[in-house]
Amino acid sequence: MSQRVQSWLLKNTKGLQYLVNERLATRPGLIGRIFKGLEMGKREYSDHTLHRALRVANFMWVSIFRVYAYMRPVGSRFFGAGNGPLNYSGLFVYFFATAMVFARCRFVNARD
Numbered sequence: 001m002s003q004r005v006q007s008w009l010l011k012n013t014k015g016l017q018y019l020v021n022e023r024l025a026t027r028p029g030l031i032g033r034i035f036k037g038l039e040m041g042k043r044e045y046s047d048h049t050l051h052r053a054l055r056v057a058n059f060m061w062v063s064i065f066r067v068y069a070y071m072r073p074v075g076s077r078f079f080g081a082g083n084g085p086l087n088y089s090g091l092f093v094y095f096f097a098t099a100m101v102f103a104r105c106r107f108v109n110a111r112d
Contacts, residue, residue, distance in 0.1 A: 010042065017041070064104050068097070 010017070017040045024035035 010040070013040070060104055064101055068101075 020035055021039050021041065024031060025039050026032065027035070
């Protein structure tokens with residue numbers, strides 16, 4: 001959600017904030033656990049970065065597929081030998097193209 005929408009919600013939903021924050025989130029049991037995660041208020045850390053991260057991932061995937069669409073590889077070269085022996089060169093090119101797609105995605109501190 002954008003910062004503008006969040007600030008509008010905080011200004012115009014005082015009754016709903018009181019109901020969720022003071023009445024429902026403080027209850028014991030399942031209802032309290034559900035509404036504890038839905039509490040409303042000013043964000044303490046920063047905006048959500050998920051939207052921006054998904055936009056970056058989308059840009060990377062679209063640019064990858066744009067590059068490969070300009071190259072226009074022919075599928076029969078990869079999977080051509082239907083009834084014959086195993087097409088080792090086609091498998092190599094398929095794995096090489098897959099590695100090129102994954103090479104565009106950078107994994108830094110993948111175990112975090």
